[in-house]
Amino acid sequence: MAKELKEITPRSKDFSQWYQDLVIKADLAENSAVRGCMVIKPYGFAIWEKIQRQLDDMFKETGHLNAYFPLFIPKSYLSREADHVEGFAKECAVVTHYRLKNDPNGSGVIVDPEAKLEEELVVRPTSETIIWSTFKNWIQSYRDLPLLINQWANVVRWEMRTRLFLRTTEFLWQEGHTAHATKEEAIEETERMINIYSEFAEKYMAMPVVKGFKSESERFAGAIDTYTIEALMQDGKALQSGTSHFLGQNFAKAFDVQFADQTGKLEYVWATSWGVSTRLIGALIMSHSDDNGLVLPPKLAPYQVVIVPIYRNAEQLQLVNEKVAGIVQKLKALGISVKYDNADNKKPGWKFSEYELKGVPVRLAIGARDLENNTIEVARRDTLTKETLSCDGIEDHIKNLLDEIQENIYKKALDFRASQTREVDSYDDFKREIEKGGFLLCHWDGTAETEELIKNDTKATIRCIPLEGDKTPGKCIVTGKPSKQRVIFARSY
């Protein structure tokens, strides 16, 4: 069962146990009674809200509007786009009835066989089909384009195997769906959104990612091209953290969405879709955390600073309260979120451990000794170091410290990735190196057959064909056929 966090290290074989343990102990989420679903607890949800708010701002800055579409999709919609149905058919929850009744043979309720739906409803695994059937009514002319819509929603995918945050039956996400007059404009949009994801991952989550194309076999069902951001977790496995799809005219044709151009000629629109999910919370946890618990980047921490008072009696607490009130006010004036935990029912030592486990970036402790000297103890989560500083100008120091922590954990993750990324030029080396985890940069002949062979031999897949970096051609490590550039192989979640 769940071992103590300290017994397992993040990079050990028991990573999966460590991860699950951390999620539960840090009060982020727990397994629900419903198969493969999770309950996101308030602290975990607060992180999600920070993610949502930031992404939403970035979407709005680029002209996207939020809307909402139905949870249920008529079964026939899914079959309109051939690749799409093939990709999702195996994991759909289906509603077949709309009423229950008392079991005539005993206690409890049964599904009323009389209440069978004429057409079954699928609980959305993604919303392309219902949205495109709606877009058909919204688009007539080039003046209606581009149509830039985003929705924050839940989706359901009946996966065989689930894991908290990384792959749950139901998950929360945002899905953007856009329609454009030209192919060029749609591709530009697809790239704009993968760039936003990448910027968000690196600047806010402090998680370095590689931008690239998915190979044909890893591509989204129904897409012409899938762009992805790939991150490396501390156990050496890759995690697909966000995708942006260029859908061509596939959905426009399947749902008959045409517009009249400037000359009055009817054309099919060009589409994109893109999404990130609560999986990002899993990515955050697995990128930075250590054996003492979560390590949250200041930009996404529900509170950036926690203050713990140390006192022996009510009078002392009163004095500390007064001192802290001034500090809290100054910190808030600088836009720093602070929690002052002067709850009398927990000891300071308990609070220290608790906030460490929860990943609060900066902890301040203040007691009678500090009041005399006008000092305060400042502890940082990323390095687990602490120092005693003067209260004068402490707010500026903390503001800088938060920036420093944000930068430091990004750099740590970047260094780790660099140490786990290497070029491999023979298949024998590949088989040996893949066991150690990390990203392997290899030449590949571009065929699905070779990719499949490697996957069957080693469980490694092509995470992406990087957009940036070295583009030197070479020879495929398996077949020796020509390769345009190195691609990233890794084992993944």
Place this chain on the structure above:
RNA sequence: CGGGGUGUAGCACAGUCCGGUUAGUGUACCUGGUUUGGGACCAGGGGGUCGCGAGUUCGAAUCCCGCCACCCCGACCA
């Protein structure tokens, strides 16, 4: 869906092989007191259809049969 494992107090577990007092331990919870600069201590207290169903037996957490749920490892995937 295949292989393995586990279901006993809010949580983590012992007890099951070899049936027999009132089902136990840690932790959490409640009361009182002493504590409070890294998960405090003492004393007292509450909390259980032993996963569900059927059977064997004078007697079942324990044995037999059936079912269910969850976890881990695969196949599948954001």
